Structures are given as structure tokens and as C-alpha cells.
Amino acid sequence: MHYVFYQGEVEDFMVIVIDKESLMEWRKDNSKPLVEVVANFTTFTTKGGGSQGIVGTASKMVLENEFGTSKEEEVLKHILQKGHYQQRPFAKTEMARKDSKN
Numbered sequence: 030m031h032y033v034f035y036q037g038e039v040e041d042f043m044v045i046v047i048d049k050e051s052l053m054e055w056r057k058d059n060s061k062p063l064v065e066v067v068a069n070f071t072t073f074t075t076k077g078g079g080s081q082g083i084v085g086t087a088s089k090m091v092l093e094n095e096f097g098t099s100k101e102e103e104v105l106k107h108i109l110q111k112g113h114y115q116q117r118p119f120a121k122t123e124m125a126r127k128d129s130k131n
Contacts, residue, residue, distance in 0.1 A: 031068075034075075035112035037095045042087060043073040044108045052114055063105060072104050 031049060035042040045068040046052045055066045063070070072087040089099035096104050 030118070031114070031116050033108055033112035034115050035108040040087070040091055040095060041075045042095070042104075042108055042112070043075055043084065044105055044112070045069060045071075045073075046109075046114075049114055049116070052109065055109060059106065059110070063102065063109075066109065067105060070101050070105065072101060072108065 031046045031052075033044045033046055033052065035044075046066055047068055051066045055061045055063075072092060073084045074087045074091060076083045076085065087104075092099045092101075092104050096107055098104065
């Protein structure tokens with residue numbers, strides 16, 4: 030899984046990206062459509078453990094408090110610009126949880 034981790038003042042945030050190359054190209058030319066960079070238009074928060082913590086969807090209130098807006102596209106751009114690229118393998122337990130929800 031490729032993602033960008035952003036340590037906020039109160040919460041930590043994560044955006045899933047397609048791959049590192051797409052992110053780096055976007056950072057050089059951010060006129061490129063976000064759909065070519067992000068895997069989905071969802072901002073996640075992480076609890077207890079930074080980028081390795083428990084992941085959940087960020088609420089509009091949390092986004093508003095941290096970024097001054099709840100507009101997902103503006104938040105995504107901020108995180109993509111200021112955050113740190115990371116990669117981690119998708120654990121079997123995570124895949125099993127996703128499969129059980131479908």
C-alpha cells in the first residue's frame with residue numbers, strides 16, 4: 030500500500046496514493062488531476078501509533094479543525110504537498126477484514 034502520512038497538530042492523517050511515481054510527478058506539476066494520483070478521495074486519520082496506528086475515515090469536523098476546510102480536494106492537496114510518502118505491505122489480516130465486509 031502506498032500512502033502519504035501527514036502529522037497534524039491534533040490528529041495524524043493518511044491519503045492512499047496510486048504509487049510513488051504518480052505522487053512525485055504531481056508534486057512537480059500539481060495541475061495534474063488528483064484522480065491520477067490518489068487511490069480514492071478519502072482522507073483517513075490514524076489513532077495510536079502514527080502511520081502504523083488504527084485507521085479510520087476523517088470526519089468533516091476533524092478536517093475543518095485541522096485544515097480550516099472540509100473540502101476533500103483541498104485537504105488532499107495539502108496532505109500530498111506537505112506529507113511524507115510511505116509504503117507498507119498489505120497485511121493478510123487487513124485483507125481478511127476487507128473481504129469479510131463485502
